[in-house]
């Protein structure tokens with residue numbers, strides 16, 4: 001750990017094994033690592049001409065569905081069909097969420113569709129089939145058009 005921290009401090013490139021070592025930093029080692037990371041961030045901001053300025057974008061999260069193949073196991077909102085009252089949001093629900101986000105100062109909407117949930121879930125296939133489509137893209141267009149047609153909800 002000490003050797004890898006020293007390499008980080010000196011701005012040396014780290015290989016995979018060294019990066020994994022840093023994932024185990026705790027206590028003082030972690031504080032030291034965070035200090036080096038802050039230094040890299042600050043120097044990047046300075047060289048970009050905006051020292052000390054960290055920007056962010058407020059966005060409203062709109063999960064068109066919470067179904068997914070869940071192969072990446074990345075997010076925590078993914079669930080299974082029997083836990084959902086409805087598998088996909090209806091356009092009016094999308095608009096309601098977007099409107100709520102706008103009221104809270106969001107400037108962007110982040111739509112998530114899962115990773116082809118229809119490949120894993122029969123219920124998703126059936127839902128999409130009932131919606132007269134076999135992929136999510138036309139549905140996404142339907143949701144988007146339902147939302148964009150209401151400028152009071154998605155102002156930027």
Ligand code: SF4
Pocket residue numbers: 068069070071072073074075076078112113114115
């Ligand atoms: S919704 Fe996206 S991030 Fe979440 S598990 Fe599926 S692919 Fe991963």
